[in-house]
Structure formats: C-alpha cells, structure tokens
Amino acid sequence: MRRLLSLVLATLLISAAFPAFAKDHSVEATLFKNPQCGCCENYATYLRENGFTVVVKPTHELAQMSRMAGIPEEFQGCHISMIDGYVVSGHVPVASILRLLNDQPKIVGITLPGMPQGSPGMSGIKSGPFTIFEIGSPSPQVYEID
C-alpha cells in the first residue's frame, strides 16, 4: 500500500519536471477508485470511449491520496485518475483533460468536486455549469467552467 502511494507521489513530483509526451498515442490513465463505487467504473468507460487506455485500481486509500495530491476536502472528487503525470480528480469532462494535456500548465492537476449530476459517468441531467478547479494551492483557483 505504501509502495502504491509513493508511486503516486513520485509521479506527482515528476510531473512538474517533465513536460508532456506522446500526443500521437492513446493516452494512458490509471484510475484509483473505491472498490464499491459504481460510477467510477462508468467514468473509466467514458475515458475509454474517448480514446484513453484505462487501468482501474480499487483502493481504500482515496482520502489519503487526495490529501497527498493537495486537494482540500471540499474540492475532492470521488476518485483519482493519473493521466500523463497530472492528477485528475472526479468526473472531469474529457475536453478539460485534453486542454490540460495540451497546455501543460505547471499545476498538479484539476478536480471536479463531488459527483455532479449529468457529469461523465454519472446519471442524471446536468443542471448547471461544472466548475473545474486547479489543484495545487490551499484555495484552488477556477481552471475552467464547462
């Protein structure tokens, strides 16, 4: 378990140093999820449908992983994906991920807090814009409103 976490942390640290790669290939995502959470599986399917190669890893350590990634409690998504060195927390739409991978900003990643209805992988109808935040500061800045 600790090995897993240190891997995640190492990835976090490395992400600041090495810019993006592999624009031409299918992007790999590792999705860490609660073993009992069904919507996270739906989100993995959504990523696959959009050309990502997804490995799903169940874990009991999500609270700790979000904390280590520097996501304040009220900004946490329900699962964490590691994509190209970035942390993508929650049900973030693919357009925002692609923009992140394309722009390569010097941030830890992005998060869509909670589990908004109508977001990718979730049921229901979108009732308002999704506010996606940057990860990396104690009071996260808005990354994008979708």
Next chain:
Amino acid sequence: MLYANSVALSRRKLLSVLMTSMGMGLMPASLGAAPRNRPVREFHLRAAANRAVPDARLSGPTDVWTYNNSVPGPELRVRQGDRVRVRVTNGLAEPTTVHWHGVRVPNAMDGVPHVTQAPIPPDGNFVYEFDAVDAGTYWYHPHYRSYEQVGRGLYGPLIVEEPDPVRADRDLTWILDDWRLGPDGLIRDDFGNRHDMAHNGRVGNTVTINGRPPAGLSVRGGERIRLRLVNAANARIFSLDFEGHAPTIIALDGQPVSPHSPKDGLVLLGPAMRADIILDMHGEPGSRFAITDRFYRGLEYQLSEFNYASTPLRSEAPDWKMDLPPNPIPEPLTRGASRHEVVFNGGMMGRGMGAGNSGGMMNMMRRSGIWSVNGMSVEGHFMEPFLMLDRDRSHVISMTNATAWHHPIHLHGHSFRVLSRDGIPTRHQEWQDTVMMAPREKIDIALVADNPGDWMFHCHILEHQAAGMMGVIRVN
C-alpha cells in the same frame, strides 16, 4: 500474509507492543453479596489513552485508546442468567460511554450519551448493571464519538455462555478490526474525514485479529472448533472464505440459528456483526489452508491460515449436535403487527443528491447531512424519536436502503427477526441486532417491542452514523 513487506514488520511490532499487556484488569467475580441463584459478576474497565513506541526507528509514540491497557479489552465471560456489574472509569481526555452491543439491557444501561445517560466525564465513573438474559457472542464499545474511540482500539468481547453449550474441542473468539496506519506506522489522524463519511467509511489498511497481526491458527485433524467471529472495525466488511473447509453457522449476532452453511461458503460480517461457526478440521497432517477475505473485489487478501499439526486428534469429525438452545426472546406475530416504513438515503450516488433543499453536491460534501433516515439527518445524540412503537406489541419494520452503499443497520435493546429480503422470505428467519443491507435492498424485520425506552437505530459504519444515519425509536 497480508501486506508482506518491510512495512508490515513495523506494523507487526507496533501491534505486538500494544498488545503485550493482555490479561490484566479482569477482577475476580464477587464472592459475596450475590443474591441466591443469580451470581453477580463484577468487572472493572478503564478506558485510557496509551502511548506506545512501536519501533525504535520512529521519532514518536503512537496513540491507541484501550480498556485495561489492551486491545481488545478483556474478554468478559459470564454465564447466561448472571447479573453483570461493570464499573467503567474514564481515563480519556474526553467523555465516553460503554454500549453492550446486542445485549438486551434495561434502557438506562445502554450507554448512549444524552439518550440513556450523561456522558462519563474524564476521570468519572459509571456502573453498568444488567442481567445476561441471552447466551451468545456480544461485544462492548463506546457510543461517544465512536468513529474515533472505537477506531483507536476501544472494544472488547462479552461472551455469555449457554448453561449447556454445544460441544467443541475449542471455543475461540476472533475480534476482527482494521487500522489505518501511515507509512510511519502511526495511526492516521484523519478520523471523520469527508471522503470516508460520504463513501464507505474508514476502511483501514492493516487488519488484526484480537489486536494482533494475524498469524496462522494451529489445528489438528478431526478437531472441532467453535469460532466466535466479531467485526469491531469502523467500516470494513468481511467475507471469509475458509479454503477447503465448510463452516457451519450456529449463531448470528449472538442468537442461535438453525445450523447451516452460508451462501457460497462465505461468512459475511458487516461492522458490529457476529457469527458463531463450527469448523470441523479434516486436513491432512502438515497441510495448510488459507483463510481469505473476499469482500472487496480486486482487494482480496489472505487473512490467516490453518496449519495442521503432524498428529490428528481423531480420525473422523465428531457427530456432536450443533443446535444451540434458543434464547428467551418473545416471538413477534406478523399477522396483526403494526407496520412501519424506514428509508435510508444519501451518500455519494444517492437519489437525493444534487437536488432539493440546498447546495446540492457541495452540501453533500459537508460532514453532516450526508445520510438520512426517513428524511432526517441527525448529528450528535440530541434527538427526538422518529418512530414510536407500542410496548409489548408486535411490529414489522420495512426498511429500504435507497443508497448505493452497504449499511449494517443496528437496533439497540432488541433482537429482531429478519423476515425477508426484497420480498423473498429468508430461509432461516434469523434473529439479528445488526442486519446488513445491500445497496437498494429492502428488508423486513419483526420484533416484539418489549423493552421500554428510547433506543438508537443506526448504521454501524461509524462514519455513516456520525454523518446523519441514525435515529431514535421510542418504545412506550
């Protein structure tokens, strides 16, 4: 072994340091002053924070909270019909209480702060006294900030022996728990964080049996073991696979049940639940069999194992009977019973999410109000009853789990029959005090409300309880 790496060593050491001082604190039973034919068994429990230095390489000690300096607390073992008197001393820096889980005690002895008693202040005492009316496997734990007090190690077994128990070569108690330890070997201090509260609770990363990292169990061919399983974890659900062996369940939550094999051979134990099982050991001398916990898909692990000695005890399994005598619980009548509906809601992916009263998802992420019982989300123990049951009448409570998560639902002061699941009658009509509800499942339970008072009714995933999944049922 579970987490067989270098980290596990320090954890192992941590836990063995914690548990070295087992066995103290059990005061001898009072010899005098016992009324005729009903001995009084006296015990003393002292809850206190302990600091242990788990590993010389670490900079600081770890906080654990214990009864009588041990995890688990001492096994309180009495006989059915005994009067039990337990003086509890609070050596913690915060208030506490003790709840006698599953024991049908008088309301004032139930240990629920602000509902049945004032919390025991630091350095305070409280004397609990009740009759052990039912034989079986029970346990005790605090009911005050239990998500941290239980999570830090405050719990212990309470075994009430039958006058005429089923025969077994050994009668063992396994209290299962898990701990969330950091890489430094210390208990992580994130009790009650929002993620745990809104998902499946504080599931740890280090499982223990009787407070120790599980070692193998030495057994002999032909031996019969009565194994009393208690799940004391805050949130972890166990589904135990005894490789090559067929456990027979003889009691659930302390109450006898027709001896039977569980579905798929797996013994399912939600938080606070107990199962008494009979294991007939039939392996070859020197053989080993894994005991695997299969509940969380993709996170299965070996909990323990059977290690067979070189010489068997006997050549064939004994044919001793396994039926336990029933406990004196009044039988509910389902025809003519009062019927009540209880709906549990909330949590991530809950139907009420994002809609309704206020800030939608952001509200959901707040600590309180994440879960609800019949639309009410209660924090703390100051609450009015949401359900009234006429005393000495039969009642059927139809429960709906409208959430996407499992919930072990516990009623205080009574055992109830589990009548049906999703409309299908249960095969064994088992008595339980804590019933596991699967996501979206409907369960009907029945009881005679013969114990007057205000009784807690709550999810025993302690983070769910703290985040609103509880209520009070009044028997009047």
